[in-house]
Amino acid sequence: MSSRRRGPRPAGTDTREAIVHAARKQFSEKGYQGTTLRAVGAAAGVDPRLVLHYFGSKQQLFMQSLELPIAPATVIEQLAAQGPGTIGERAAELIVSVLEDKTSRRVMISLIRAAASEPEAAELIREMLTTSFLLPLAEHVGGANPRLRAGLAASQVVGLGMARHVVGLQPLAAASHEQLVRAVAPVFDHYLGGDYIIEQPAAGQPKAR
Amino acid sequence: MSSRRRGPRPAGTDTREAIVHAARKQFSEKGYQGTTLRAVGAAAGVDPRLVLHYFGSKQQLFMQSLELPIAPATVIEQLAAQGPGTIGERAAELIVSVLEDKTSRRVMISLIRAAASEPEAAELIREMLTTSFLLPLAEHVGGANPRLRAGLAASQVVGLGMARHVVGLQPLAAASHEQLVRAVAPVFDHYLGGDYIIEQPAAGQPKAR
Numbered sequence: 001m002s003s004r005r006r007g008p009r010p011a012g013t014d015t016r017e018a019i020v021h022a023a024r025k026q027f028s029e030k031g032y033q034g035t036t037l038r039a040v041g042a043a044a045g046v047d048p049r050l051v052l053h054y055f056g057s058k059q060q061l062f063m064q065s066l067e068l069p070i071a072p073a074t075v076i077e078q079l080a081a082q083g084p085g086t087i088g089e090r091a092a093e094l095i096v097s098v099l100e101d102k103t104s105r106r107v108m109i110s111l112i113r114a115a116a117s118e119p120e121a122a123e124l125i126r127e128m129l130t131t132s133f134l135l136p137l138a139e140h141v142g143g144a145n146p147r148l149r150a151g152l153a154a155s156q157v158v159g160l161g162m163a164r165h166v167v168g169l170q171p172l173a174a175a176s177h178e179q180l181v182r183a184v185a186p187v188f189d190h191y192l193g194g195d196y197i198i199e200q201p202a203a204g205q206p207k208a209r
Numbered sequence: 210m211s212s213r214r215r216g217p218r219p220a221g222t223d224t225r226e227a228i229v230h231a232a233r234k235q236f237s238e239k240g241y242q243g244t245t246l247r248a249v250g251a252a253a254g255v256d257p258r259l260v261l262h263y264f265g266s267k268q269q270l271f272m273q274s275l276e277l278p279i280a281p282a283t284v285i286e287q288l289a290a291q292g293p294g295t296i297g298e299r300a301a302e303l304i305v306s307v308l309e310d311k312t313s314r315r316v317m318i319s320l321i322r323a324a325a326s327e328p329e330a331a332e333l334i335r336e337m338l339t340t341s342f343l344l345p346l347a348e349h350v351g352g353a354n355p356r357l358r359a360g361l362a363a364s365q366v367v368g369l370g371m372a373r374h375v376v377g378l379q380p381l382a383a384a385s386h387e388q389l390v391r392a393v394a395p396v397f398d399h400y401l402g403g404d405y406i407i408e409q410p411a412a413g414q415p416k417a418r
Binding site: 112113115116117122125126130145147148151152154155156157158159160162163164166167168169170171172175176178179182183184186187190191196197198 | 321322324325326331334335339354356357360361363364365366367368369371372373375376377378379380381384385387388391392393395396399400405406407
């Protein structure tokens with residue numbers, strides 16, 4: 001891409017890109033825990049304060065640096081749009097793709113590993129998987145308790161990442177893309193659909209006896 | 210229980226119990242990684258070599274020290290026996306119970322945490338969840354590729370443990386036993402049943418074109 005520059009860069013559109021590029025590299029090489037805004041700034045050749053200025057926090061920088069197969073902003077729209085296959089199939093396709101792409105997998109896995117011991121990374125998983133991705137899907141599908149439905153779907157995403165890429169459970173780890181999507185799509189449909197939800201009486205309404 | 214003794218105990222039936230009792234305490238307080246056979250022996254008041262003599266390895270000691278709601282030896286038998294509900298329901302009931310019991314949850318969670326960074330703990334998860342538990346169930350259900358079916362079910366177990374007890378995803382973490390069993394039982398039935406399995410042509414048989 002552009003040749004390397006020495007010293008601070010002037011602010012501009014390619015500054016943002018240089019930061020994202022450096023962040024992506026560090027997150028995938030050093031994990032979430034091992035990456036600092038200072039080091040990302042240094043690698044991008046910018047003042048670390050500019051990193052904060054553009055992204056606000058390490059969490060936000062991480063979210064922006066994830067190379068998703070589709071842009072995060074349009075994921076929900078595309079998944080929720082009418083099209084061939086169920087929402088579960090489209091969600092499974094996306095998740096399996098993210099876990100198969102070498103860069104995004106390293107980032108996701110380092111995050112799952114970090115979540116095992118670091119509350120900040122755990123919060124980020126909650127943010128990424130539920131608030132920005134599975135909760136809007138669960139809300140789109142409609143029905144009671146979308147947060148619980150999204151959380152159950154998220155548990156399967158985390159479990160798939162752990163079992164395939166951290167624990168290395170065979171033959172699951174070596175299963176084909178097609179095989180995985182066929183296996184997990186009905187599970188996402190089930191969790192997001194929520195036939196199993198036990199509805200709670202609304203607060204203030206006494207329970208019938 | 211029995212009063213504390215000083216110095217090495219003579220070998221006997223209660224020696225084994227004293228070791229298991231000490232191991233259970235240490236695994237749940239210090240995690241899998243932090244527990245040593247030496248420290249377990251010291252806490253049980255026995256020579257560490259006796260611990261090895263009775264259990265063979267830390268992995269075996271761990272397996273024996275898990276307080277499962279039903280004895281491991283009869284789990285498969287009971288789950289596979291005719292009875293009310295599907296196999297998925299009975300497996301879900303067991304897994305949710307293990308994750309709800311305070312002691313067995315601490316042990317399972319420390320193991321999942323450890324698996325994120327320690328290959329030995331990862332191997333133990335493979336051993337516990339698939340070889341001794343889900344693989345026999347998948348084989349009992351019958352059909353192609355029982356290892357893949359067991360592995361997918363294991364991914365959901367690990368994911369549930371991570372999402373509820375490590376990441377602390379709400380409201381999943383606070384969901385009732387009944388709600389969880391209703392949510393995950395159909396998933397175990399799906400994974401163990403294997404309608405989604407893409408059968409591979411047997412080795413040596415050329416693929417039809």
